[in-house]
Amino acid sequence: MELQHESTARRKSTYLFLLITGIVLVAFNLRPAITSVGPLVGMIQDDVGLAHWSAGLLMSFPLLVFATMSPIVPRIANRLSNEMTLLVGLIALVLGIAIRSIPMTFFLFTGTLLIGVGISVGNVLLPAVVKDKFPEKFGLMTSVYSTSMGLVASLASGLSVPLAKDTHLGWQGALIVWGIPALIAILLWTYLLRYNQGNQKGIKQAASSSKDMWLSPLAWQIAIFMGFQSFLFYVTISWLPEILQSHGLSIGTAGWLLSITQLAGIPASFFIPVIAGRYRSQLWIALFLGLLSIIGYAGLWLGSSYPVLILSIIFIGVALGGNFPLALSYIGLRSRNAKRAVELSGMTQSTGYILAAVGPLLIGYLYDMTHLWTIPLIALTVVSVVLTVFGMMSGRNRYV
Numbered sequence: 001m002e003l004q005h006e007s008t009a010r011r012k013s014t015y016l017f018l019l020i021t022g023i024v025l026v027a028f029n030l031r032p033a034i035t036s037v038g039p040l041v042g043m044i045q046d047d048v049g050l051a052h053w054s055a056g057l058l059m060s061f062p063l064l065v066f067a068t069m070s071p072i073v074p075r076i077a078n079r080l081s082n083e084m085t086l087l088v089g090l091i092a093l094v095l096g097i098a099i100r101s102i103p104m105t106f107f108l109f110t111g112t113l114l115i116g117v118g119i120s121v122g123n124v125l126l127p128a129v130v131k132d133k134f135p136e137k138f139g140l141m142t143s144v145y146s147t148s149m150g151l152v153a154s155l156a157s158g159l160s161v162p163l164a165k166d167t168h169l170g171w172q173g174a175l176i177v178w179g180i181p182a183l184i185a186i187l188l189w190t191y192l193l194r195y196n197q198g199n200q201k202g203i204k205q206a207a208s209s210s211k212d213m214w215l216s217p218l219a220w221q222i223a224i225f226m227g228f229q230s231f232l233f234y235v236t237i238s239w240l241p242e243i244l245q246s247h248g249l250s251i252g253t254a255g256w257l258l259s260i261t262q263l264a265g266i267p268a269s270f271f272i273p274v275i276a277g278r279y280r281s282q283l284w285i286a287l288f289l290g291l292l293s294i295i296g297y298a299g300l301w302l303g304s305s306y307p308v309l310i311l312s313i314i315f316i317g318v319a320l321g322g323n324f325p326l327a328l329s330y331i332g333l334r335s336r337n338a339k340r341a342v343e344l345s346g347m348t349q350s351t352g353y354i355l356a357a358v359g360p361l362l363i364g365y366l367y368d369m370t371h372l373w374t375i376p377l378i379a380l381t382v383v384s385v386v387l388t389v390f391g392m393m394s395g396r397n398r399y400v
């Protein structure tokens with residue numbers, strides 16, 4: 001009996017270790033397939049022949065897929081299990097990365113579609129898996145996987161140009177590299193299915209959001225906050241290198257500064273969920289992050305010296321790094337129970353990503369119209385003000 005007990009305990013311990021590793025590996029893959037594109041967008045445009053608005057659409061397309069897939073993913077998980085659905089999503093991601101690297105417009109967007117499907121599965125299910133497996137450590141695990149996302153996303157931005165140029169891989173090879181973490185994750189989650197301890201149930205309560213959630217003013221405030229923070233994030237990873245190049249920086253330097261922008265947000269992505277969970281109201285956190293965002297984008301707009309640019313991107317990085325996990329925290333903090341949290345998550349992600357998808361396309365269009373980054377940066381500063389307002393409204397101590 002003792003040997004059997006020790007064997008069971010050892011089996012559970014192994015499963016727990018592999019599960020945490022698997023969660024981190026999934027988090028590794030939720031951004032680099034997108035963040036690696038921004039520094040290379042100029043090369044892609046030259047090779048494939050895309051206008052700025054088309055390149056903006058390339059960045060917005062995955063977000064439209066996120067918005068479409070978010071209500072569907074729980075239904076798929078309800079049939080297959082969370083683990084199997086995550087595995088299918090990872091496979092779709094790898095296929096998308098491979099197809100997208102074919103230098104033709106059709107394959108570029110088809111691959112991006114599959115990438116959007118794969119990432120949306122992880123976006124929706126990863127918080128659910130964490131909530132299910134680590135209910136008492138939800139805040140800490142949210143910090144762990146959101147920080148993992150930010151770390152690899154920043155590396156993808158910084159390494160894209162060196163991989164493309166210094167190793168002579170070209171933009172195609174530089175994008176394919178980011179399929180390697182997904183392949184590793186596929187191997188681990190295939191193995192994890194053997195250790196699936198009876199959690200064959202999906203998220204049945206999330207199959208369809210209740211009507212009253214869509215009528216809740218607080219739910220819409222959180223959705224708009226989620227949408228605008230994603231708007232700013234995807235615009236930044238899409239166009240910051242080009243904005244910095246307009247200030248006279250090289251393409252390589254601009255790519256690494258985008259990486260620094262994301263690295264600056266990693267401490268915030270770890271500590272914000274932990275700090276937010278200790279207070280009933282997060283209004284002051286939203287105000288602080290919002291002010292950093294406003295100052296950062298205004299600095300890119302009004303400043304021209306190198307120190308001002310560096311300070312601006314650091315402010316932007318901290319704001320972006322903190323607002324995303326704050327939005328995730330709101331989903332749990334503004335809900336009285338797990339069922340309502342899942343309903344709120346589905347609602348905010350589906351509507352929020354529609355708003356976010358407008359960002360890269362709109363900013364690219366504004367640049368095409370003016371051939372200057374002045375109007376786009378003014379727009380980003382105004383969006384930061386709106387983000388701050390809705391972040392503060394969402395941070396009040398209320399429930400949906």
